[in-house]
Amino acid sequence: MTQTPTEPSQTDLFQAQRERDNQAETWAQVVARRMQALLMGYPIHQMVAKGESGYHPDWQEQNFTFLALQVFDSVFARMAPGVGSGATREELIHDLKPYVLARQPHLDDDQVAAIVDFVLDHLMNEGKGIFERECIWLTDDDLPKPYTFRFGLLKSYHDPETDQFIIRATTEAIHLYLRMLDQPIEDEQISNLFILHEQVRRGRIHRARREAERTMLLSLEYERYIEGMLRAVRRDVRTVDWVREVTPKLEEAHGHVQRLIRDQGRVLTALKLEMQRNEDLELVKIIQDLIAFLEMCQRRHMDLERRILGAGPSFLEEQAYQRFRSMARSPMPDLNEQVFMPALHLEGGAFRQIAKDIYHVMLGPQVHRILDLELWIDKLLREEGQVEPIRDEEADEDRLPILNLFNPLDDELEEKLARIAGSVDVAPIRLSELLDQGRELDLDVDQLAVLGVSFLQSYHARADLLGLRVVRDGKPLDDPDFMGDDLLISRVNDVEGGS
Amino acid sequence: MSEEKGLNEMAYAAGRLIAQALKSAKPHRDSEYKELLDRYIYEEPFAAAVDNILEGLGLKVLNETTQALRSGMVLGCVGTNSPFAPNIDSHARGLSRDQQIAMGIIHLAVMSFYYPQVDDDDDDEFRSRSGTPSEIASDIREICEALKSAHDNEDREIDEIPDQVRQAYEFFLALQPAPTRAGYYGKTTQIGLVHHVLSELQKNGFLGLDGGDGLNTRYVSLPKYRIYVRRLSSHATAQLVRAARQRVLDGQGVGEGRSVQDAS
Numbered sequence: 001m002t003q004t005p006t007e008p009s010q011t012d013l014f015q016a017q018r019e020r021d022n023q024a025e026t027w028a029q030v031v032a033r034r035m036q037a038l039l040m041g042y043p044i045h046q047m048v049a050k051g052e053s054g055y056h057p058d059w060q061e062q063n064f065t066f067l068a069l070q071v072f073d074s075v076f077a078r079m080a081p082g083v084g085s086g087a088t089r090e091e092l093i094h095d096l097k098p099y100v101l102a103r104q105p106h107l108d109d110d111q112v113a114a115i116v117d118f119v120l121d122h123l124m125n126e127g128k129g130i131f132e133r134e135c136i137w138l139t140d141d142d143l144p145k146p147y148t149f150r151f152g153l154l155k156s157y158h159d160p161e162t163d164q165f166i167i168r169a170t171t172e173a174i175h176l177y178l179r180m181l182d183q184p185i186e187d188e189q190i191s192n193l194f195i196l197h198e199q200v201r202r203g204r205i206h207r208a209r210r211e212a213e214r215t216m217l218l219s220l221e222y223e224r225y226i227e228g229m230l231r232a233v234r235r236d237v238r239t240v241d242w243v244r245e246v247t248p249k250l251e252e253a254h255g256h257v258q259r260l261i262r263d264q265g266r267v268l269t270a271l272k273l274e275m276q277r278n279e280d281l282e283l284v285k286i287i288q289d290l291i292a293f294l295e296m297c298q299r300r301h302m303d304l305e306r307r308i309l310g311a312g313p314s315f316l317e318e319q320a321y322q323r324f325r326s327m328a329r330s331p332m333p334d335l336n337e338q339v340f341m342p343a344l345h346l347e348g349g350a351f352r353q354i355a356k357d358i359y360h361v362m363l364g365p366q367v368h369r370i371l372d373l374e375l376w377i378d379k380l381l382r383e384e385g386q387v388e389p390i391r392d393e394e395a396d397e398d399r400l401p402i403l404n405l406f407n408p409l410d411d412e413l414e415e416k417l418a419r420i421a422g423s424v425d426v427a428p429i430r431l432s433e434l435l436d437q438g439r440e441l442d443l444d445v446d447q448l449a450v451l452g453v454s455f456l457q458s459y460h461a462r463a464d465l466l467g468l469r470v471v472r473d474g475k476p477l478d479d480p481d482f483m484g485d486d487l488l489i490s491r492v493n494d495v496e497g498g499s
Numbered sequence: 500m501s502e503e504k505g506l507n508e509m510a511y512a513a514g515r516l517i518a519q520a521l522k523s524a525k526p527h528r529d530s531e532y533k534e535l536l537d538r539y540i541y542e543e544p545f546a547a548a549v550d551n552i553l554e555g556l557g558l559k560v561l562n563e564t565t566q567a568l569r570s571g572m573v574l575g576c577v578g579t580n581s582p583f584a585p586n587i588d589s590h591a592r593g594l595s596r597d598q599q600i601a602m603g604i605i606h607l608a609v610m611s612f613y614y615p616q617v618d619d620d621d622d623d624e625f626r627s628r629s630g631t632p633s634e635i636a637s638d639i640r641e642i643c644e645a646l647k648s649a650h651d652n653e654d655r656e657i658d659e660i661p662d663q664v665r666q667a668y669e670f671f672l673a674l675q676p677a678p679t680r681a682g683y684y685g686k687t688t689q690i691g692l693v694h695h696v697l698s699e700l701q702k703n704g705f706l707g708l709d710g711g712d713g714l715n716t717r718y719v720s721l722p723k724y725r726i727y728v729r730r731l732s733s734h735a736t737a738q739l740v741r742a743a744r745q746r747v748l749d750g751q752g753v754g755e756g757r758s759v760q761d762a763s
Contacts, residue, residue, distance in 0.1 A: 369521070369523075369583075369702075369703050369704070370585045370590055370703045371521070371558075371574055371575070371576060371583045371585070372574075372575045372576040372583070372584065372585060373606070373700075373703075373705060373724075373727040373731075374575065374727055374730050375575075375576050375579065375584055375585055376585040376590070377603050377606045377607065377734075378603075379585060379586070379587060379603075380587075380591070380600065380602050380603030380606065381603035381604070381663055381736060
């Protein structure tokens, strides 16, 4: 189904499905979706109205509604056996010919073909049967916004292998056929299999048959959905965020297909048991049909699973092949093109609100104020190296001590480290001397390691930032707990005199 | 249905009241706030709802009387893990440890400047007082000198002076008293540091402005500040500072640069 002006059908379905997952459809989307549902049968009605109201004087006897139904039956039947197949025009003419001739036996082959073309054109919404439906409704800002619906129930594809045009039913047609206009396919499939299983278990074979046909159509529908999604991705392979957007969808689809295969296996087992147990020959025959039917579904699903699994590598390859730049993991806007330049076009003050909004979105709620003066003074006056602020215990018992939540080192250790580090200011010092000083201040082995690391990090790049120079002059470290080089540490400015 | 509607309405009103209190809004300027405060005073379920929400946020109401409540709800943090607890990172960024301690002592000294007597604090009637950064800075200088002499003379009348108080007054006295050039009052001079503390108090709704600019800005105390002064009256360091100030007053009569105005 086409919404103004360029969105092709499969993208739209993909989108609708995603929106539904997030529970965040806008009002306009809901209206569009419901309008789609309402208009779903429109191509048929259009065709019937035209055909039966004297569009062609010779065709007045024809029942076009019935012909449309026959077209769908034929197309669905021919789509069933394998993936990627459908009916050709010739096949459809062959299938429909008896029905056309039944009403008007005197028509010749050309006239039959003309009738079938008329039906197909309308159902495909192409050629002579083209139509569009325009609806106008108000957006959130009370502005009239036209939406144009243009969709077909059939679509023809070129098959490169046979060099023929094959006709397949669109998602809308399957929706229409199943009268499940607004229901997730996945749920429908699962519940349908459950019903099928129950019916087989209870021996209601005739009803089970009907359900099995439905299962078939549903699997067709699901296949179309996945195909559509992959096609939408392929078309726009550069802008799609594979990691975030598509991969979870594929994983979900994979899980679903796996579950379907498993559930179908269970139904098949039940059917085979039933076949052995049942003595009614007629029923056994139906059960055999059912088994064949379900096995075909299962094959389709396995095939689909294979394609889903293969989708990831093949698309990534395509991306690499087309030498698209590597995708950013988070969609960052082009700051110059998309933010700065448009901002320049805004009139004075107009950007203010936008900037404010951006700022608020990015930073979230902030607490700027000093609300509790008492806590603040306590915090300012906290004793050096002491976590708890001084205060009168009895005055306010329910107060909790101020904890330094974000600093991995406690204040006491930090202060000791700072005192040791301060000795570097006096003269260049060796690592072993630093460790000895640490031991004098009762640091344990872990804390000594922290001391060592905080100096070692200045060994390379950060040395200038910290104002330290660390030199390895080959003297080994003689220490009971640590091993390595006995580094010489000095301040950058006294390094000339020091080493 | 109507019960749910009532609940929603009450939750909204409670949220509005808390928002106004967090903003340190003035009830006499905002009729909605005034009505909400009345509702808090007279309507028990509403008061319970507000208290519960505050508890959930890690806050509590500090006003002890309804009369105090009428001049605005004053909130305090229940614990340091409240999201509203002040922290050094956001409010004293870039200040050295000495400056932080000095600011803490200045806070206590400003309190004793505005409310010299503990008795004053217990008076139910609120009195607004005012002072300028230079007045308060000279007052603090005298307090620091008193503390220093008490420490040097091992005076027994004043309790043992904690290390960080000593650190604070030494740091404060070592600072240059007044700005070196016009218009510059950074945090490296005595008046500059006092000005910083006062403007911080003003920005957070503890003090109000009463004319003047720069170093002559006159700051008046607001009811919210008074409540915190009262809460801090039992604070050990606050008592020490108050005692030192009393000694200055006793020894020298009324301080030179000090002017306390009463206005009810």
